[in-house]
Amino acid sequence: MADPERTAVCHVLEATEGGTRQYLSDLCLGLPAERFEQTAVVSALRAPEFGADIERLREAGVRVEIVQMVREVSRAEDLRAYRELLAFFRANPFDIIHTHSSKAGILGRVAAWRSGNSALRVHSPHAFAFEMNLPASRRRLFAAAERFAGRLTDLLICTCEGERETALRHHIVPPSKAAVVRTGVDLRAFHPQANAHRIREELGLPQRHRIVGTVGAVVEQKGHRTLVEAARIVLDEMPHTTFVIVGSGVQRHELEARAAELGLGRRFRFLGQREDVSRLLATFDLFVMPSLWEGMPYALVEAMAVGVPVVGSDIPGIRDVVQPHSTGRLCGAGDAAALAAAIREALTDEGASSRMAQAARExxxxxHSRERMVSAIAGCYERLLEVRAE
Known part of the structure; x- marks a missing residue:
C-alpha cells in the first residue's frame, strides 16, 4: 500500500546497461526515502550483471518488478510488454511515472496514459533513437513515435542543453515542458589519484608510454571503430603510445580483429568490463570519447572529475561539457584523421592539456555532482505536483 506521506515514483527502464543503468541506480538510491517511495519496473534481458543491481535496490527498500522488454522493435514482444505495463499501472497508483530511454519511454508512457493511472508522466530520453545511425525511414518513424509520446508527457528531463535543443527542434514537447538536469557523478569516487604508476604495473601497461583510453560499452554508438583507425595514424608518429578500451559489447571481436589487421599489437588493449574504473582513469594521459550520438555520457564527466584531459566528438551531449580550448578538444564524429590530429595535439601540448583538464574538473x-543531479530531479517532481495541486 502506498504511503500517503511520501511521493510514489515509478521508474520504467528497458536499457539496463551503461549510463541509463547508472542513472536509475543514482535516483533510486539517492532520492530521500523519507520523501519518496520508489518502484522500478525493469527488463533483465540486456545485461546479466544487472541482477546485482536488482538485489541492491531491493535491499535499499525499492520495489522492483520485472517486465521483460526487448531493445529492437518487435510487434509481438512489444505488445506483450505493453499489456504487462498496462495491467501493472491499472493495479498500482503512483504520483509520478518516470520512463527512461526510448523503448521504455514509448511503451511506458502509452501504457500509463491508457491505464487511467493519475500519475504525472515524466520522461528522460538519454539520447533519442532518431539520432542513431539508421535508415532515414526508421529515423522518421522513431521521431514520429517520440512526438506522439511527447503529447502524453508532463515533463521531459534532458541530461544536457543539447538534448533539450534536439527535442525542441523536432517538436517532441513544447519549451515549457522541457527541463535540463545535467548528468552528475560520484565525486567521492572520481577524483585525482597519485598511484597511477602502480595501477599501470598491475595492468602491464608500459610506464614510459602515453596512455590514451576510453570507457564504455563496445557498441556502434561509442565510435570505437573510429578510435582504432585513429590509433594507427597516431602510432605512426608517436609509437610510444598505448590505447585502451575499458568495457564489453558486441563489437569487441570485430574491433580486435581490425586492430590486429592494422598491426597495432600490444599497443591497443581491450580490458573488458571493469569495476575499478576510477582507478583506471587515473592511469590515462588522455581520455577519448569518439561517440556518434550521446545524451551526456557518465564516463566523460567521470574522466573530467579525475582530472584527465579529454577529446570528444563534436555532438550534442559532449559539446555541452567539452568547450574547445577551455575544458577539452572536439573533433568531427566518425572522422579518424581529425580524431588522430586532436589526440596528437593533446599529447604534444601538455601544458594546454593540463590547464584544460583543471578547468574541466572545476x-x-x-x-556535475551526483547530489546536485538527484536534488534537481526531486525538485522537478515536487514542482510538477505543486502545479497540479493549484
Missing amino acids: VVMRE
Whole structure:
C-alpha cells in the first residue's frame, strides 16, 4: 500500500546497461526515502550483471518488478510488454511515472496514459533513437513515435542543453515542458589519484608510454571503430603510445580483429568490463570519447572529475561539457584523421592539456555532482505536483 506521506515514483527502464543503468541506480538510491517511495519496473534481458543491481535496490527498500522488454522493435514482444505495463499501472497508483530511454519511454508512457493511472508522466530520453545511425525511414518513424509520446508527457528531463535543443527542434514537447538536469557523478569516487604508476604495473601497461583510453560499452554508438583507425595514424608518429578500451559489447571481436589487421599489437588493449574504473582513469594521459550520438555520457564527466584531459566528438551531449580550448578538444564524429590530429595535439601540448583538464574538473565539481543531479530531479517532481495541486 502506498504511503500517503511520501511521493510514489515509478521508474520504467528497458536499457539496463551503461549510463541509463547508472542513472536509475543514482535516483533510486539517492532520492530521500523519507520523501519518496520508489518502484522500478525493469527488463533483465540486456545485461546479466544487472541482477546485482536488482538485489541492491531491493535491499535499499525499492520495489522492483520485472517486465521483460526487448531493445529492437518487435510487434509481438512489444505488445506483450505493453499489456504487462498496462495491467501493472491499472493495479498500482503512483504520483509520478518516470520512463527512461526510448523503448521504455514509448511503451511506458502509452501504457500509463491508457491505464487511467493519475500519475504525472515524466520522461528522460538519454539520447533519442532518431539520432542513431539508421535508415532515414526508421529515423522518421522513431521521431514520429517520440512526438506522439511527447503529447502524453508532463515533463521531459534532458541530461544536457543539447538534448533539450534536439527535442525542441523536432517538436517532441513544447519549451515549457522541457527541463535540463545535467548528468552528475560520484565525486567521492572520481577524483585525482597519485598511484597511477602502480595501477599501470598491475595492468602491464608500459610506464614510459602515453596512455590514451576510453570507457564504455563496445557498441556502434561509442565510435570505437573510429578510435582504432585513429590509433594507427597516431602510432605512426608517436609509437610510444598505448590505447585502451575499458568495457564489453558486441563489437569487441570485430574491433580486435581490425586492430590486429592494422598491426597495432600490444599497443591497443581491450580490458573488458571493469569495476575499478576510477582507478583506471587515473592511469590515462588522455581520455577519448569518439561517440556518434550521446545524451551526456557518465564516463566523460567521470574522466573530467579525475582530472584527465579529454577529446570528444563534436555532438550534442559532449559539446555541452567539452568547450574547445577551455575544458577539452572536439573533433568531427566518425572522422579518424581529425580524431588522430586532436589526440596528437593533446599529447604534444601538455601544458594546454593540463590547464584544460583543471578547468574541466572545476566545472564538474561545480555543476556535475551526483547530489546536485538527484536534488534537481526531486525538485522537478515536487514542482510538477505543486502545479497540479493549484
